[in-house]
Amino acid sequence: MLDAIMDAKTTFWNDHRLNELFPFHLVLDKNLKIKKVGPSIKKILDLNIDHLFFEYFEISRPNNVTSFSDILKHKESLFLFNSLQKSQFKFRGQMYFDQQENYLFFLGSPLLRSFNELNDSNITLNDFAVHDNTSHFLFALQMQEIALNDTKVLSKKIKDHNDYLESTNEYLDLMVYRMTHDLRAPALNVGNMLGMLKQSLMLEEDSDEQKIFKYAESSTNKLLDTITSFIELAKFKKSKNASPITCNLTENFEHVENLLNHDILNHNVIINKDFRKANNIYCVKEDLISILQNLLSNSIKYKSNDRILVVDITSSIKENDVHIKYTDNGVGIDLATHKNKLFSIFSRFHSDTKIEGTGIGLYLVKQLIDRYNGTITVESQINKGTSFFITLPKGNK
């Protein structure tokens, strides 16, 4: 019908090109009567020629468009309208008035937000122009849905795995805790019994029996040390969820000195401390005590036999961190050999196996400092001593 009206020689808008490039087009006259329907709209809606556009459609954007002249005023606007027959079908595009042909052309495509809107429509890719972005949009939408489903599946997998790990960890923590506490008491008893037995037997100093007792006592002490270390490790794992607070360095170091008072007195340890420049650290109190206790305990364990042990500990502030310098004049560490495993668990750096230790102290110190994104570095010289440089977050005054 339009062939009679349109001169194919003079117009761009001959049938097959319009159908191919804009398969969802409409052609309207000045009275807004439908003169032609694109093949793809025809597939989804039942529209009669010479019926009014507004019999079948409602324009949602621009607002208040009810006539041909209204439409002309909005020739630069994006038009959105929906079908009154099937409300799920919405269209978007522009209204183009061809003055030569005296016809209004709707050129656009369906406004689709999901595949559901295509239900029962029989629409396929062929019904869209190749250049039409709607198809790409639908594919992108589907891919997004697939990616989202994948994410949900993976999240569940991760959660299930986490739940399993949490429950396994709880079980293991409980086992370690029970085992170490249940072993500690008997080991202590054995040590005490050995002491009492040795005293009651009144053995001679260099006798074989005396040597056997010394060996048995040493083994018992080693066992106790190992159990204590495992208890420390178990405590360390449990303390992970505690909240940090501002902790006073002076008070907590004094607490550590009290804990180690017996050893400090026995070995005449001289401790020089100065926290006047920085006295507050933001951390869990038990963590700070553990760090200081492990350092001091190690210094005492690895003191030189040739001199009195002297420990110096000072603090200062740089930006948001407290810098602690801890120095002793003990036997020192061969850093050339042991630097890489200094903070590894169960590592020992002294060949004198008579010195009791489980190799857990520095590992724990590092783990605790790491919790606060702090740092620890070491300088040491054999037979001169060791210095630790620690940074921890500054607490409030």
Added chain:
Amino acid sequence: MYGLVNKAAHKFVVTGHGEQVWNEIKEKAGIDVDTFVSMEAYPDEITYKIVGAASEYLKIDAQVILEEFGKYWIEYSMVEGYSHLLELAGNTFPEFLKNLDNMHSYIAQSFTELRPPSFICKEIDENTLILEYHSERPGLASFVVGLLKGLGNKFNLEEVSVEYLGQIEGKENSHEYKVCYK
């Protein structure tokens, strides 16, 4: 290759032979991926290694595995959330094949690491068409044969026969097929 291909390969093996066989094939292939993510790009090497290892382990020719995988790919796509896309691509077998190229192009627009193949489909008569397959990847010609047969099942065709006409002259990894269907 995107993860969705390797996920399909996983399901393909598990459906036919069980999870344990899949784990053994993965180990044989030296693949250390626990779960493939559909929209993540993986090296092509992974997919080839899986096919190679599956062929060795199951003692089935790799080309046969690829063809069966191609068939399976259509079933898998219908079930794994791609059914809308497959429906949009066409209501008939020839319509679907004619849209295959654009379908891959639309997906490639969103996923820049995707390097999908191209297809040209020429209808000879109402039961015959010639399909050209152009890819950057070697060795997947049999997969296309399986894909065509799988599509035949999707459209409930009585019969789909695929004759491999050969490599397109002057183009590496480009192949031509004659497809007869009814």
